[in-house]
Amino acid sequence: MTAISPDTYTLEALGWAEDFAHQVTDEDEGDRPARVAQVHRDRLAVLTPDGPREVALPNGHPSGSFAVGDWVMVSASQSVMRRRLERRSLLQRRVHSRAGSRNIGEYRLIGANIDTLFITTSCNADFNVARLERYLTLAHDAGVEPVILLTKADMAEDPESYAIEAQKLGRDLAVLVLDAHAPDVAEKLAQWCGAGKTVALSGSSGVGKTTLTNALTGKDEATQGVRDDTRGRHTTTARSLHPLPSGGWLIDTPGIRGLGVSDAATGIDVTFAEITELAAQCKFRDCAHVAEPGCAVQAAVASGEIDADRLDRWRKLSAEDAVNTASSGAAMGKGYGITKRGKGKAVAKQIKAAQKHKKR
Ligand SMILES: Nc1nc2c(ncn2[C@@H]2O[C@H](COP(=O)(O)OP(=O)(O)O)[C@@H](O)[C@H]2O)c(=O)[nH]1
Numbered sequence: 001m002t003a004i005s006p007d008t009y010t011l012e013a014l015g016w017a018e019d020f021a022h023q024v025t026d027e028d029e030g031d032r033p034a035r036v037a038q039v040h041r042d043r044l045a046v047l048t049p050d051g052p053r054e055v056a057l058p059n060g061h062p063s064g065s066f067a068v069g070d071w072v073m074v075s076a077s078q079s080v081m082r083r084r085l086e087r088r089s090l091l092q093r094r095v096h097s098r099a100g101s102r103n104i105g106e107y108r109l110i111g112a113n114i115d116t117l118f119i120t121t122s123c124n125a126d127f128n129v130a131r132l133e134r135y136l137t138l139a140h141d142a143g144v145e146p147v148i149l150l151t152k153a154d155m156a157e158d159p160e161s162y163a164i165e166a167q168k169l170g171r172d173l174a175v176l177v178l179d180a181h182a183p184d185v186a187e188k189l190a191q192w193c194g195a196g197k198t199v200a201l202s203g204s205s206g207v208g209k210t211t212l213t214n215a216l217t218g219k220d221e222a223t224q225g226v227r228d229d230t231r232g233r234h235t236t237t238a239r240s241l242h243p244l245p246s247g248g249w250l251i252d253t254p255g256i257r258g259l260g261v262s263d264a265a266t267g268i269d270v271t272f273a274e275i276t277e278l279a280a281q282c283k284f285r286d287c288a289h290v291a292e293p294g295c296a297v298q299a300a301v302a303s304g305e306i307d308a309d310r311l312d313r314w315r316k317l318s319a320e321d322a323v324n325t326a327s328s329g330a331a332m333g334k335g336y337g338i339t340k341r342g343k344g345k346a347v348a349k350q351i352k353a354a355q356k357h358k359k360r
């Protein structure tokens with residue numbers, strides 16, 4: 001899946017919306033919006049209403065600071081990138097710290113301006129609520145709406161039991177039970193894949209991501225994780241923006257599989273909204289919800305309102321997040337590479353969403 005669509009699309013069809021249009025000012029005079037379809041070391045492949053173009057990256061704009069799905073302003077000739085517009089959402093993954101690595105605290109950008117993350121697992125032993133909560137945290141932290149897809153329903157004895165477990169992970173969480181090979185898959189996912197909408201798929205190997213991708217694109221990609229080796233360099237990523245017959249866009253995300261959380265407090269707060277809300281009623285502001293007096297969360301566990309296992313998983317994920325955040329360059333203020341400091345808007349949006357939740 002490396003080819004860039006040769007077709008032309010209107011800005012709206014490419015996903016252009018008010019929140020991007022508002023960012024264009026008089027200073028952009030003559031410049032035009034374009035959506036990033038691929039990120040190369042020294043240039044971007046973009047989609048414009050005139051068709052696909054390649055734009056050069058001026059000095060001071062490392063390609064690693066761009067993601068597939070980004071909106072950029074390009075020169076009138078559509079040959080040079082001028083500036084990147086603020087993102088609606090950003091999926092990113094922290095680079096694993098290696099001994100002596102300069103990459104500590106650096107984030108690899110997976111995709112920008114994604115509206116929906118399809119979190120895929122199967123109605124079998126792959127199903128794991130703790131792992132789903134990690135993906136939900138990633139999505140919520142990025143400002144992306146998660147939807148859980150439970151594949152291989154056709155092979156399970158009681159697929160609905162998986163749906164019931166998954167549904168407990170979020171009040172407004174959409175959960176779908178699917179046979180990824182069924183002819184109505186694209187139809188079932190259509191509400192998230194409409195004109196100008198951008199989606200991505202995550203999940204472990206073997207859960208059906210490629211099968212679902214084929215169902216959505218109407219194409220047949222048998223291979224797993226196609227590598228763009230045609231240029232003979234490793235800096236080129238195959239990640240790309242793919243048009244869907246439904247009018248939406250799919251960003252392939254080979255990067256999201258097993259994942260650790262870091263600097264994801266907002267994502268954890270939203271994922272575990274019922275705990276976050278109750279925590280506000282604890283007697284102590286820094287309550288750890290273990291054995292403190294006046295702990296509203298422990299009270300809810302005692303009354304059966306909150307599952308003790310769920311609280312346990314919240315605790316483990318929060319602890320992991322705290323450790324990883326503390327060890328990140330971002331937390332140490334070293335500012336290596338790309339840190340999450342620039343993601344303010346997505347966070348603000350999530351906090352607002354969490355607060356809205358609270359008021360209900
Ligand atoms: N019966 C059944 N098989 C499925 C389903 N989804 C995926 N598969 C099969 O599971 C295997 C792995 O699927 P694939 O799409 O390659 O998973 P990926 O590794 O997540 O991309 C393939 O043999 C698929 O045909 C499903 O819903 N039902």
Ligand SMILES: [Mg+2]
Nearest residue numbers: 209210224225
């Ligand atoms: Mg695959």
Ligand SMILES: [Zn+2]
Nearest residue numbers: 282287289295
């Ligand atoms: Zn408490």
